[in-house]
Amino acid sequence: MTPPDSRIEVRKTYKLYIGGQFPRSESGHSYVVDDAKGRFVANAALASRKDARDAVQAARAAFGGWSGKTAYNRAQILYRVAEIMEDRRPQFVEAVRQSEGLTPTQAGKALDASIDRLVWYAGWADKITQVTGNANPVAGPFFNLSTPEPTGVVAVVAPQQSSLLGLVSVVAPVVVTGNTAVVLASPGRPLPAVTFSEVLATSDVPGGVVNILTGKHSNTAPTLASHMDVNAIDLTGLAGDSAQAAALEESAADNLKRVLRPPATEPDWTLEPGIGRMTTFLETKTVWHPIGV
Amino acid sequence: MAANKHSTSSTTQARFDYAPAPESRAIVDIKPSYGLFVGGEFVDGHGRSFKTISPSTEEVLAEIAEADEADVDNAVKVARRAFRTWGRMPGSERAKYLYRIARIIQERGREIAVLESIDNGKPIKETRDVDVPIAAAHFFYYAGWADKLAYAGYGTTPLGVAGQVIPWNFPLLMLAWKIAPALACGNTVVLKPAETTPLTALLFAEICQQADLPAGVVNIITGAGSTGQALVAHPDVDKVAFTGSTAVGRAIAKSVAGSHKKVTLELGGKAANIVFDDAPIDQAIEGIVNGIFFNQGHVCCAGSRLLVQESVADEVLARLKRRMATLRLGDPLDKNTDIGAINSAEQLDKIRELSDIGEAEGAGRWSPPCELPKHGFWFPPTVFTNVTQAHRIAREEIFGPVLSVLTFRTPAEAVEKANNTPYGLSAGVWTDKGSRILHMANKLKAGVVWANTFNKFDPTSPFGGYKESGYGREGGRHGLAAYLKGEDL
Numbered sequence: 001m002t003p004p005d006s007r008i009e010v011r012k013t014y015k016l017y018i019g020g021q022f023p024r025s026e027s028g029h030s031y032v033v034d035d036a037k038g039r040f041v042a043n044a045a046l047a048s049r050k051d052a053r054d055a056v057q058a059a060r061a062a063f064g065g066w067s068g069k070t071a072y073n074r075a076q077i078l079y080r081v082a083e084i085m086e087d088r089r090p091q092f093v094e095a096v097r098q099s100e101g102l103t104p105t106q107a108g109k110a111l112d113a114s115i116d117r118l119v120w121y122a123g124w125a126d127k128i129t130q131v132t133g134n135a136n137p138v139a140g141p142f143f144n145l146s147t148p149e150p151t152g153v154v155a156v157v158a159p160q161q162s163s164l165l166g167l168v169s170v171v172a173p174v175v176v177t178g179n180t181a182v183v184l185a186s187p188g189r190p191l192p193a194v195t196f197s198e199v200l201a202t203s204d205v206p207g208g209v210v211n212i213l214t215g216k217h218s219n220t221a222p223t224l225a226s227h228m229d230v231n232a233i234d235l236t237g238l239a240g241d242s243a244q245a246a247a248l249e250e251s252a253a254d255n256l257k258r259v260l261r262p263p264a265t266e267p268d269w270t271l272e273p274g275i276g277r278m279t280t281f282l283e284t285k286t287v288w289h290p291i292g293v
Numbered sequence: 294m295a296a297n298k299h300s301t302s303s304t305t306q307a308r309f310d311y312a313p314a315p316e317s318r319a320i321v322d323i324k325p326s327y328g329l330f331v332g333g334e335f336v337d338g339h340g341r342s343f344k345t346i347s348p349s350t351e352e353v354l355a356e357i358a359e360a361d362e363a364d365v366d367n368a369v370k371v372a373r374r375a376f377r378t379w380g381r382m383p384g385s386e387r388a389k390y391l392y393r394i395a396r397i398i399q400e401r402g403r404e405i406a407v408l409e410s411i412d413n414g415k416p417i418k419e420t421r422d423v424d425v426p427i428a429a430a431h432f433f434y435y436a437g438w439a440d441k442l443a444y445a446g447y448g449t450t451p452l453g454v455a456g457q458v459i460p461w462n463f464p465l466l467m468l469a470w471k472i473a474p475a476l477a478c479g480n481t482v483v484l485k486p487a488e489t490t491p492l493t494a495l496l497f498a499e500i501c502q503q504a505d506l507p508a509g510v511v512n513i514i515t516g517a518g519s520t521g522q523a524l525v526a527h528p529d530v531d532k533v534a535f536t537g538s539t540a541v542g543r544a545i546a547k548s549v550a551g552s553h554k555k556v557t558l559e560l561g562g563k564a565a566n567i568v569f570d571d572a573p574i575d576q577a578i579e580g581i582v583n584g585i586f587f588n589q590g591h592v593c594c595a596g597s598r599l600l601v602q603e604s605v606a607d608e609v610l611a612r613l614k615r616r617m618a619t620l621r622l623g624d625p626l627d628k629n630t631d632i633g634a635i636n637s638a639e640q641l642d643k644i645r646e647l648s649d650i651g652e653a654e655g656a657g658r659w660s661p662p663c664e665l666p667k668h669g670f671w672f673p674p675t676v677f678t679n680v681t682q683a684h685r686i687a688r689e690e691i692f693g694p695v696l697s698v699l700t701f702r703t704p705a706e707a708v709e710k711a712n713n714t715p716y717g718l719s720a721g722v723w724t725d726k727g728s729r730i731l732h733m734a735n736k737l738k739a740g741v742v743w744a745n746t747f748n749k750f751d752p753t754s755p756f757g758g759y760k761e762s763g764y765g766r767e768g769g770r771h772g773l774a775a776y777l778k779g780e781d782l
Contacts (some may be wrong), residue, residue, distance in 0.1 A: 002466055097718045138751035146755050246551025253546035274781025284766050286755050287734045289744040
């Protein structure tokens with residue numbers, strides 16, 4: 001028997017990323033992901049409410065270690081993520097091309113921008129404290145210093161259109177300062193996020209720092225918004241859906257989460273960001289101590 | 294404990310009585326009734342008027358107008374109109390108005406202090422030495438920012454009309470925390486003081502007139518919860534700033550969901566004041582007393598949970614009780630008074646209820662011998678021992694002169710217990726070891742950490758909470774962020 005002239009491809013199973021592991025949804029559910037032209041690409045895991053709660057637990061468990069690392073170390077780890085993405089160019093270009101219906105050149109540019117964005121945020125790790133902290137000249141014999149600290153566990157509803165650059169642009173600013181994240185990938189374009197999670201798993205990012213769920217917002221977003229152990233929520237991915245965003249913001253008030261409201265339309269992610277996505281998820285701690293001999 | 298008028302010595306030693314040293318009331322001129330301050334003048338309100346009383350005597354002080362929904366709407370419209378000129382005025386000119394206000398607060402300082410003591414019930418030594426000077430300092434500090442916003446890092450674009458709702462525990466000081474940064478950044482404000490303490494806010498309205506502040510830049514509307522609700526829910530308010538309970542803060546956060554409004558909330562607390570065995574004990578005792586009995590414990594950042602290391606717990610408690618016995622409770626206008634009146638009958642009921650629950654749940658209750666005045670609302674300084682983390686007095690904000698004492702053995706246990714609360718406003722650490730202070734300061738989930746000191750406030754120092762103690766900062770450069778468009782995303 002002669003061998004076939006083209007071999008049968010080994011396909012990838014697209015899974016969730018929780019606590020550094022790649023589980024299927026505990027619910028056993030999956031959903032069909034098509035490419036931009038409507039052709040079947042894969043079955044992705046359909047995250048359940050329980051998956052969302054598991055992810056919060058993993059993020060909380062990872063918070064102490066991640067926020068306790070030196071800023072220099074977090075910077076190096078995020079930079080390492082950028083390195084590994086660069087290393088996997090063909091895979092990302094293909095995933096973005098497929099998801100967003102771009103040409104290979106356009107998809108390559110989106111990848112370039114994503115990598116550069118990570119490098120940009122990585123550099124902020126040991127500078128944000130200097131830019132947002134303060135020595136305060138109080139009227140008395142006291143040392144008084146204000147420093148930023150990460151808020152805690154941040155739920156992130158990632159952009160729906162920009163499947164990789166948008167994703168990186170909302171995840172990096174949350175975690176670079178020491179927060180941990182539970183990220184809802186674009187429901188319609190989730191596959192680049194899954195590939196991104198495979199990069200995270202091989203880039204020295206501790207398990208649980210970034211958790212990525214694929215599936216429908218209706219399953220997971222309300223759970224995260226009302227979860228009492230989530231400290232903040234970024235609703236950027238709900239651009240244009242003000243009713244859903246308002247409902248989630250209302251739930252988020254239960255434990256006074258910090259809320260980043262969505263814009264009316266999805267932003268142009270190619271523009272250089274400001275520092276607002278970092279500062280929204282930072283607390284300011286002010287320490288007083290008397291001065292004396 | 295020494296009551297001001299009938300000094301009852303609890304020790305066998307002879308003790309000289311303090312002579313009464315009351316500050317004169319003659320300096321204040323309380324009108325029989327007050328309207329709303331809108332558009333630079335006092336106007337009638339259309340709600341039902343209410344009375345403000347002196348909590349130390351229950352004497353009716355004045356009749357206060359209540360703003361109904363139409364009054365709120367009108368005040369917001371007036372503020373919007375004023376914003377068109379105020380928001381565009383050069384910062385250097387806005388600054389001069391704020392400097393004027395700061396100066397007038399200083400000039401009329403004693404009058405304000407007396408009025409605040411009468412309306413709020415807090416001791417004159419606190420209004421005179423804390424509330425009034427820090428309020429003036431806030432205006433002075435933020436005046437200087439008005440023409441330097443470009444250096445602060447939050448842009449220079451004001452938000453518009455700020456709706457501000459403040460509590461009764463530091464009436465004028467909270468007003469200053471709200472109005473000074475708002476105006477410096479170019480916003481106009483509609484502010485609602487607390488229903489039980491409106492008088493110094495209405496005096497502040499007169500100060501705005503004396504300063505020739507353009508009409509409508511500051512509007513003061515009086516009323517209760519429904520007036521506040523109407524204000525924060527008004528669609529033309531761009532910024533909501535609230536200081537008060539976590540329950541109300543949560544309701545406000547829900548009511549503004551989906552709107553364009555920027556919100557800062559400064560809410561409740563249940564601060565841990567942590568005393569290690571190597572702490573300077575005498576200083577720590579003063580810090581514990583100041584932490585919980587300052588302002589009758591009506592302080593969101595009060596050190597209401599004393600965490601004391603087991604090895605020194607007995608000594609600390611004995612010294613604390615001895616110190617508590619010297620606190621003088623009584624006439625707020627007496628210059629020797631340490632503890633004044635509880636602000637309202639309602640608050641007194643809440644303190645009594647939670648204290649009774651503390652006793653029922655098995656904690657040991659102690660107050661120094663104490664004669665309470667016959668009229669007015671009073672509660673003796675109280676300490677609960679053998680408190681566990683499950684006790685309601687260790688979990689809920691009492692907002693009164695009631696201290697819960699817990700013990701710990703290791704720094705890790707102290708951190709665990711201190712952070713075991715949904716609140717995160719402040720914390721205290723007492724130890725002689727510098728590295729331990731910095732370790733604790735890192736680990737405590739609180740917006741303000743006082744190390745070897747407590748309850749210090751300054752206009753340059755940001756104040757505000759983690760977790761359910763709210764979000765946003767007041768004071769310092771950070772305080773500007775609440776009133777400007779802010780950093781780009």
